[in-house]
Amino acid sequence: MQKHFLKPLVFISGLLPAVILAWQFYADRLGANPIDEITDGTGTWTLRFLLITLMATPLKRLFGWGWPLHVRRMLGLFAFFYATLHLFTYLWLDQFFDWGEIGTDILKRPFITVGMLAFVLLLPLAMTSTRAMMRRLGRNWKALHQLAYVVPLLGVLHYWWLVKADVREPLVYGVVLIVLLAFRVRRGKVAVRTAARDRCAS
Amino acid sequence: MWNLEGNTVLIKKSGELGESDVTPYEIYRQRRTFLQSGIAVAGAALTGSLWAPAASAAISLGDVRPGPFSTDEAKTDRKDILTYNNFYEFGVSKSDPAKHAHRMKTDPWSVDVIGECAKPGTYTLEDILAPHAMEERIYRLRCVEGWSMVIPWIGFPLADLIKRFEPGSKAKYVEFETLYDKKQMPGQRRRILDWPYREGLRMDEAMNPLTLMAVGLYGKVLPNQNGAPLRLVVPWKYGFKSIKSIVKIRFRETQPTSSWMEAGPREYGFYSNVNPNVPHPRWSQKRERRIGEFRKRKTLMFNGYSEQVAAMYAGMDLKKFF
Numbered sequence A: 001m002q003k004h005f006l007k008p009l010v011f012i013s014g015l016l017p018a019v020i021l022a023w024q025f026y027a028d029r030l031g032a033n034p035i036d037e038i039t040d041g042t043g044t045w046t047l048r049f050l051l052i053t054l055m056a057t058p059l060k061r062l063f064g065w066g067w068p069l070h071v072r073r074m075l076g077l078f079a080f081f082y083a084t085l086h087l088f089t090y091l092w093l094d095q096f097f098d099w100g101e102i103g104t105d106i107l108k109r110p111f112i113t114v115g116m117l118a119f120v121l122l123l124p125l126a127m128t129s130t131r132a133m134m135r136r137l138g139r140n141w142k143a144l145h146q147l148a149y150v151v152p153l154l155g156v157l158h159y160w161w162l163v164k165a166d167v168r169e170p171l172v173y174g175v176v177l178i179v180l181l182a183f184r185v186r187r188g189k190v191a192v193r194t195a196a197r198d199r200c201a202s
Numbered sequence B: 001m002w003n004l005e006g007n008t009v010l011i012k013k014s015g016e017l018g019e020s021d022v023t024p025y026e027i028y029r030q031r032r033t034f035l036q037s038g039i040a041v042a043g044a045a046l047t048g049s050l051w052a053p054a055a056s057a058a059i060s061l062g063d064v065r066p067g068p069f070s071t072d073e074a075k076t077d078r079k080d081i082l083t084y085n086n087f088y089e090f091g092v093s094k095s096d097p098a099k100h101a102h103r104m105k106t107d108p109w110s111v112d113v114i115g116e117c118a119k120p121g122t123y124t125l126e127d128i129l130a131p132h133a134m135e136e137r138i139y140r141l142r143c144v145e146g147w148s149m150v151i152p153w154i155g156f157p158l159a160d161l162i163k164r165f166e167p168g169s170k171a172k173y174v175e176f177e178t179l180y181d182k183k184q185m186p187g188q189r190r191r192i193l194d195w196p197y198r199e200g201l202r203m204d205e206a207m208n209p210l211t212l213m214a215v216g217l218y219g220k221v222l223p224n225q226n227g228a229p230l231r232l233v234v235p236w237k238y239g240f241k242s243i244k245s246i247v248k249i250r251f252r253e254t255q256p257t258s259s260w261m262e263a264g265p266r267e268y269g270f271y272s273n274v275n276p277n278v279p280h281p282r283w284s285q286k287r288e289r290r291i292g293e294f295r296k297r298k299t300l301m302f303n304g305y306s307e308q309v310a311a312m313y314a315g316m317d318l319k320k321f322f
Helices: A001-025 A034-063 A072-094 A098-110 A110-127 A131-137 A139-144 A147-162 A167-199 B025-037 B042-045 B078-083 B096-103 B123-128 B158-167 B203-207 B259-263 B306-313
Strands: B064-065 B110-115 B121-124 B136-143 B149-155 B173-178 B198-204 B212-217 B231-233 B246-252 B286-291
Touching: A001 A034, A001 A072, A034 A072, A034 A147, A034 A167, A098 A110, A098 B064, A110 A147, A110 B259, A131 A139, A147 A167, B064 B121, B110 B123, B121 B123, B136 B212, B136 B231, B149 B158, B158 B203, B158 B212, B198 B203, B203 B306
Parallel strands: B064 B136, B110 B246, B149 B286
Antiparallel strands: B110 B121, B136 B149, B149 B212, B173 B198, B173 B246, B212 B231
């Protein structure tokens, strides 16, 4: 794929769910409870982008594809974009900025506690996503961005705790996440073993 | 089969309104098609109509007079009432029931009445409905999920039906069951809940004048996705208590365990009265979104029916008996 087409293409694709959702809202196509649909839609797209972001490395390792890594930052920022929309849907359309109620929710409703925590952890990742910040933070940048594994875990938990009886959908996200995390654990072990072997050999 | 009155009964008296007088032409024609083809599914599949063939030839609403307790609040859009449903027997998404409920065959239909009563037996739907005059009652409905509607139901008081079965002194509770048939209810192929769906009421709740047995809404027989042909409406309790497509009524001495109590004993209690002061363990119940409205509104104690029902719970700790 041509490199200079890649980023615009991913950018437009990433915006598409938001555009479609906005159009559906405007055209009254979201059914009887449109605000619920927006909350659901922005939430699931957050989770999807978090998981897609985590796929870049495995795709490179397994198939040698380099292009996902070129757009990984953008994908991560899209996760942040949808998370922000999701949060504001809750703060505005759900709670109408009733801070007392929001506070109670955060303290007393575990799924909201976990969702809020996920957003708070996503915030520094978005803020330190620039090249300049990468340089400034050096080694710490990498450590900080390990949070990219924690946030989707909290996201799946957030989803799991809010469904009433049918956990099938959060389960699917959970399984994909576990596969993606397992890949890294395995890679990690192999890396340690390889390093050890290399040391022995030398 | 038992017949309550000992003779054949028809709800519609001959010479009165014809079916076409109370039913829009398209539905009327669809019913004919359905009868001709003899396959319940055909009608809905061909027309794609939301008013799937719940219309059994046996039910005609006849004269419907305005009943008591109706609210004068704006009614929820008919389209929303027909397309935004929690009826897990047809799928967990709100739009699933409208898509799949046409598979359910509501004619013939019968209800087993068992347990502590003098007149148990299997009653046909016609038997059940025969002696009752139909009323329209516009009730609020509050879902445990935090949304609400205003629905013009057509039905008759459950109390009037129960009296006919002559429950004995041991009948402290009444339990209801929904149809269990995986072929007609594809959602039952997965054990999301412990099928068949079960619900129950304390006897005084069942006999409360507010409690309605509904067979129609918005002037017509119930669409399948809204619980055809016979459903309960208990407007001061969360929506899931208002069990749909009832095939069994059991009078019993001990408190029944509902399907939702089994699924989440900490979250769904036997009473499940609408109560803004008792949160669901995972979310607040203080407010609700009335379908069709933008801002949320405050949820009222007993869904605004305190005057009719509060006395039944006098002295009870509603946090404990949630």
